[in-house]
Amino acid sequence: xxxxxxxxxxxxxxxxxxxxxxxxxxxxxxxxxxxxxxVILTTRATGLQALICGVKDNPGLLGG
Numbered sequence: 001x002x003x004x005x006x007x008x009x010x011x012x013x014x015x016x017x018x019x020x021x022x023x024x025x026x027x028x029x030x031x032x033x034x035x036x037x038x039v040i041l042t043t044r045a046t047g048l049q050a051l052i053c054g055v056k057d058n059p060g061l062l063g064g
């Protein structure tokens with residue numbers, strides 16, 4: 001896998017609780033959190049979009 005350029009989410013307020021995202025040339029999106037940076041979730045942009053829309057529509061899914 002090529003080197004990924006990680007960006008911290010603008011919603012991540014504290015250094016200990018950050019979500020990072022990176023896009024690869026192959027069109028996949030990678031997500032990780034600062035607590036476990038070696039655990040990386042990989043999806044396509046459409047999958048990430050569906051997740052974000054689902055959480056926005058149902059904030060209780062994340063305990064909020």
